[in-house]
Amino acid sequence: MAVSLHHVVVDAHDLPGLARFWCRVLDWRILSEKPREVVIGTDESAGTGICFMPAGEPKTVKNRLHLDLAPDDQDAEVERILALGARRVDIGQGEAVRWVVLADPEGNEFCVLRPKASLIAFRDPPA
Structure with a gap:
């Protein structure tokens, strides 16, 4: 049996607002907008997207899952x-890490990495 990652689901209080923020960050677009679900991605046939669903309670602790961006x-x-x-x-x-930790408008942490050569290796800066 084959399986693939379909959506990363993010609980949100302002679904359209948070979706628009992430669309601007990732240069994606809103693919579907319903009262209880907003889906973003590069296009409808993309392998993976982000789905924003209503949060039941306020965020109070550090995320257990976060996104890493590699610009x-x-x-x-x-x-x-x-x-x-x-x-x-x-x-x-701490100060000696190779990434910057940011939070989106609803407080969800994510990291902006140094450029990556692969899923496991950073790209060395030019000499």
């Missing part, structure tokens, strides 16, 4: 995402 230019991307409404957060990551 070509970490500093420029962090500034761009901050301008879209994200904020820097400290979850105990």
Whole structure:
């Protein structure tokens, strides 16, 4: 039996607002918008999307699952995402890490990494 990742589901209080934020971050678009479900992705035939569903309670602790973004230019991307409404957060990551921790407008943490060469290796900066 074959299986694939279909959606990453995010609980939200403002489904359309959070979906629009992530569309701007990822350069995706809203594929479906219903009162209790907003789906975003590159297009309807994409392998994986993000689905925003109503949250039952306020967020109170650090996420147990988060997204890692791997841009070509970490500093420029962090500034761009901050301008879209994200904020820097400290979850105990310290100063010596290779990523920047941000939170979306509803407080969901995510990381902006240094450029990656693969799923397991960072791309070394040019010499």
